Amino acid sequence: MTDAxxxxxxxxxxxxxxxxxxxPAVRLFLVDGSGFxxxxxxxxxxxxxxxxxxxxxxxxxxxxxxxxxxVDMKAQAEAPTHLAVVFDHSExxxxxxxxxxxxxxxxxxxxDLIPQFPLMRRATRAFGVPCLELPGYExxxxxxxxxCKVRDAGGEVTIISSDKDLMQLVxxxxxxxxxxxxxxxxxxxxxxxxxxxxxxxxxVQALCGDSVDNVPGAPxxxxxTAALLINEYGDLDTLLARAGExxxxxxxxxxxxxxxxxxxxxxxxxxxxxxxLPEPVDALVVDDPNPEELSAFLEEMEFKSLARRVGAGxxxxxxxxxxxxxxxxxxxxxxxxxxxxxxxxTLDAWIVRAKAAGVVAFDTETDxxxxxxxxxxxISLAVAPGEACYIPVGHENxxxxxxxxxxxxxxxxxxxxxxxxxxxxxxxxxxxxxxAQNAKYDMAVLSRxxxxxxPIEDTMLISxxxxxxxxxxxxxxxxxxxxxxxxPIKFSSVTxxxxxxxxxxxxxxEPATCYAAEDxxxxxxxYELLRPRLARxxxxxxxxxxxxxxxxxxxxxxxxxxxxxxxxxxxxxNDFSVRMGELEIEAHRLxxxxxxxxxxxxxxxxxxxxxxxxxxxxxxxxAASTDASMLEDLAAQGHELPRVLLDWRQLSKLKGTYxxxxxxxxxDRTGRVHTSYALASTTTGRLSSSDPNLxxxxxxxxxxxxxxxxxxxxxxxxxxxxxxxxxxxxILAHVGDIPQLKRAFAEGHDIHAATASEMxxxxxxxxxxxxxxxxxxxxxxxxxxxxxxGLANQLSIPQDEAGAYIKTYFERFPGIRAYMDRTxxxxxxxxxxxxxxxxxxxxxxxxxxxxxxxAFGDRAAINAPIQGAxxxxxxxxxxxxxxxLREAGLSTRMLLQxxxxxxxxxxxxxxxxxxxxxxxxxxxxxxxAVSLSVPLVVEARAATNxxxxx
DNA sequence: TAAGTCACG
DNA sequence: GACGTACGTGACTTAT
Numbered sequence: 001m002t003d004a005x006x007x008x009x010x011x012x013x014x015x016x017x018x019x020x021x022x023x024p025a026v027r028l029f030l031v032d033g034s035g036f037x038x039x040x041x042x043x044x045x046x047x048x049x050x051x052x053x054x055x056x057x058x059x060x061x062x063x064x065x066x067x068x069x070x071v072d073m074k075a076q077a078e079a080p081t082h083l084a085v086v087f088d089h090s091e092x093x094x095x096x097x098x099x100x101x102x103x104x105x106x107x108x109x110x111x112d113l114i115p116q117f118p119l120m121r122r123a124t125r126a127f128g129v130p131c132l133e134l135p136g137y138e139x140x141x142x143x144x145x146x147x148c149k150v151r152d153a154g155g156e157v158t159i160i161s162s163d164k165d166l167m168q169l170v171x172x173x174x175x176x177x178x179x180x181x182x183x184x185x186x187x188x189x190x191x192x193x194x195x196x197x198x199x200x201x202x203x204v205q206a207l208c209g210d211s212v213d214n215v216p217g218a219p220x221x222x223x224x225t226a227a228l229l230i231n232e233y234g235d236l237d238t239l240l241a242r243a244g245e246x247x248x249x250x251x252x253x254x255x256x257x258x259x260x261x262x263x264x265x266x267x268x269x270x271x272x273x274x275x276x277l278p279e280p281v282d283a284l285v286v287d288d289p290n291p292e293e294l295s296a297f298l299e300e301m302e303f304k305s306l307a308r309r310v311g312a313g314x315x316x317x318x319x320x321x322x323x324x325x326x327x328x329x330x331x332x333x334x335x336x337x338x339x340x341x342x343x344x345x346t347l348d349a350w351i352v353r354a355k356a357a358g359v360v361a362f363d364t365e366t367d368x369x370x371x372x373x374x375x376x377x378x379i380s381l382a383v384a385p386g387e388a389c390y391i392p393v394g395h396e397n398x399x400x401x402x403x404x405x406x407x408x409x410x411x412x413x414x415x416x417x418x419x420x421x422x423x424x425x426x427x428x429x430x431x432x433x434x435x436a437q438n439a440k441y442d443m444a445v446l447s448r449x450x451x452x453x454x455p456i457e458d459t460m461l462i463s464x465x466x467x468x469x470x471x472x473x474x475x476x477x478x479x480x481x482x483x484x485x486x487x488p489i490k491f492s493s494v495t496x497x498x499x500x501x502x503x504x505x506x507x508x509x510e511p512a513t514c515y516a517a518e519d520x521x522x523x524x525x526x527y528e529l530l531r532p533r534l535a536r537x538x539x540x541x542x543x544x545x546x547x548x549x550x551x552x553x554x555x556x557x558x559x560x561x562x563x564x565x566x567x568x569x570x571x572x573x574n575d576f577s578v579r580m581g582e583l584e585i586e587a588h589r590l591x592x593x594x595x596x597x598x599x600x601x602x603x604x605x606x607x608x609x610x611x612x613x614x615x616x617x618x619x620x621x622x623a624a625s626t627d628a629s630m631l632e633d634l635a636a637q638g639h640e641l642p643r644v645l646l647d648w649r650q651l652s653k654l655k656g657t658y659x660x661x662x663x664x665x666x667x668d669r670t671g672r673v674h675t676s677y678a679l680a681s682t683t684t685g686r687l688s689s690s691d692p693n694l695x696x697x698x699x700x701x702x703x704x705x706x707x708x709x710x711x712x713x714x715x716x717x718x719x720x721x722x723x724x725x726x727x728x729x730x731i732l733a734h735v736g737d738i739p740q741l742k743r744a745f746a747e748g749h750d751i752h753a754a755t756a757s758e759m760x761x762x763x764x765x766x767x768x769x770x771x772x773x774x775x776x777x778x779x780x781x782x783x784x785x786x787x788x789x790g791l792a793n794q795l796s797i798p799q800d801e802a803g804a805y806i807k808t809y810f811e812r813f814p815g816i817r818a819y820m821d822r823t824x825x826x827x828x829x830x831x832x833x834x835x836x837x838x839x840x841x842x843x844x845x846x847x848x849x850x851x852x853x854x855a856f857g858d859r860a861a862i863n864a865p866i867q868g869a870x871x872x873x874x875x876x877x878x879x880x881x882x883x884x885l886r887e888a889g890l891s892t893r894m895l896l897q898x899x900x901x902x903x904x905x906x907x908x909x910x911x912x913x914x915x916x917x918x919x920x921x922x923x924x925x926x927x928x929a930v931s932l933s934v935p936l937v938v939e940a941r942a943a944t945n946x947x948x949x950x
Numbered sequence: 951t952a953a954g955t956c957a958c959g
Numbered sequence: 960g961a962c963g964t965a966c967g968t969g970a971c972t973t974a975t
Binding site: 853 | 961964967
């Protein structure tokens, strides 16, 4: 923890606030910035920022004190209307011209305080408070000038300081406040300290001087004597004029001898009301901090607990602390309050409101589920909680199957083109933040209408950055129920389900408006609720660098699609059918009866009951397993049928999952296959691909590769596959700090052979293939959270032998053990683990009552930082890729991502240049956030089909 | 809708 | 010390 253990208040938002600038009376708070930071510095232990050791003790205290002040201020019956923090300017001041020695003997500030000075100003601005400073003047001069100005205009001033030099300013409407001691300093307190009222403090100070500031004063005269003299003679000028009357010879002589020095001292301590004002008083009006700026700053400083407190307050209007349960956070969601926009003036009015708000949530409705073919039905906007509209553009009356004689009456709505044209400037306006739930979908749809939505935030990804692993879904319905305690209208309830389900374009405008506008409304509410948590929970950087840029990139990839060779796939499908038929006949012959080869249950009956083969392991439900490894075992025992079943299964899988369906998946619009990537479906940060899944296209078998060959480039183009070599093991070597592995990677050795060599003490040259295979299995096992059982299973060796390997591995690479132990520890104590890029992966299973589930959680915890970091690296590369290609003048398109591989389509002419750019971006993707201690290596190749590009 | 299986990293 | 057992996905088929 880097936070100051200072007492800080709970929240801002629940404290009633006076309207600012209401009436003429200005109530100004002026904070003495230097005073604040010196007190913070001395009050706190020397804290440093965890990530880089930057000293931040003073700035932490400063922030806590400032925040506490802001909260306390608002709690006052007559809350201040104006607030500023005043700083010394580091240059020489006019006092040095008067007296060279002024403040000359002051020791330099402590070394670890120096780097914190500039941060004070940033902190102040981050809290939304004006900073005041002026070259040639001290903070005290500015404080005096503002205090005089406001006081003379009939306002009130409170100076937040305990500096005695400022006490001369105290008066009827000017007081001081020592926030550390919670003391108000008024006229009485000044008299107590100086023995004179505030207006005579300067005279006393001129006499007694100040050793700290090197104000000379009169030698031998202290505060008591000075006050006595001033009270006796009325003021300094009178005293000096009548010095000869003083009875005590020493005092008399001193005052006469040092009269000039005393007058000089008075000039040095006197604060001048005529100091120019760098900002008008009006500029100091109290304002709430910009939550984003403040969050970003606090996160950068790594002030977690303050960020939490701050975020719980003003930044999140929707979040109500437990203290105020009676008041609902926002107006309840009322779907009947939404507006259906069907004319231009109304649309324009909403656009104006969105611009004024600076933030607009939006959602697109389309006539299909997958974005590849979807046409726009309408767009909804939300400009404030509860204030949302729906703009239909593509709704139609449902035809009655052509039974009517006349065409159905057209629906009165704006056209797609005019609405898009009108919304485009808003959606692309850099000063208006757009918010969407699963922005990728909306961006894909809109990009087909020539709209590049930016800047954009995604509530789904915010939830994912915050809580990956805690929930299966980060979909809007779940988020709404989870955070707003509101169940949105179900899509199926407006479209119907099953056979009678209709396209959204056929939904009547009234229910369509309720449904669509509610989505935008909910999205905006979720945004206001979740977004402040990012900074508060230290995940802003993760979100900004690993999540936020992805929707645009993926939308583009999905829209691009990839070409597949229909003929090849059809031929394959036929070929597979024929061979499956042959295998089926053979299987029935061997079984002695027909049975369904696709039914594990029937296979079990045939193999284990009728043919009497020994059943091995059982499935979760207690049935005898017939999976591939089981069938392999039986085949190895000399049985014929299992081999036939294995062959049939392979072909069945390939045909059913790939050949037939890929052809079906070709979109009419483009003639290409468009997958859909899920950004928030895995726990580790990986993507997933579906409809169709293009991340599991076969490659491991010869038959399978024939399918991969059907993924092709357009004529005159090539596909380029670029994949990270051993990225997970490289990350393991880095996080586990394994010198041998790091060296092997640095020198470009075969990592599995090097592992085997290290473990078994055999040279790499002439190493038996089996030895390397075992090391390879162990390396993979480690990444998965190894167990003797799992390794034994994988290698088909006895469990104790596998256990011995693991033991040897840990002895040779003790860093791995340490990594595993600390990772498990972290998971168990915090409930989550993190990647080197800061991504959080929650592992709730580690807290389970079941030992089995806990063990499962342990393994997931070991794997997540490795798999997750690899995913982080890939995301960074992907986000940077489009600009890098563009800047290189290349027209190359990124098409697919398969975890550690990217697939591009380039013209033949641009292939080589593309490979160079792609390799560079991918290999440097970790930088500058993380400096890996192993090189990242990318292998890239171009060919006309995907298989040959490997 | 669950279970079993298997394609991928 | 017992507990099931490599990590992360999606899609298909059968069976309920």
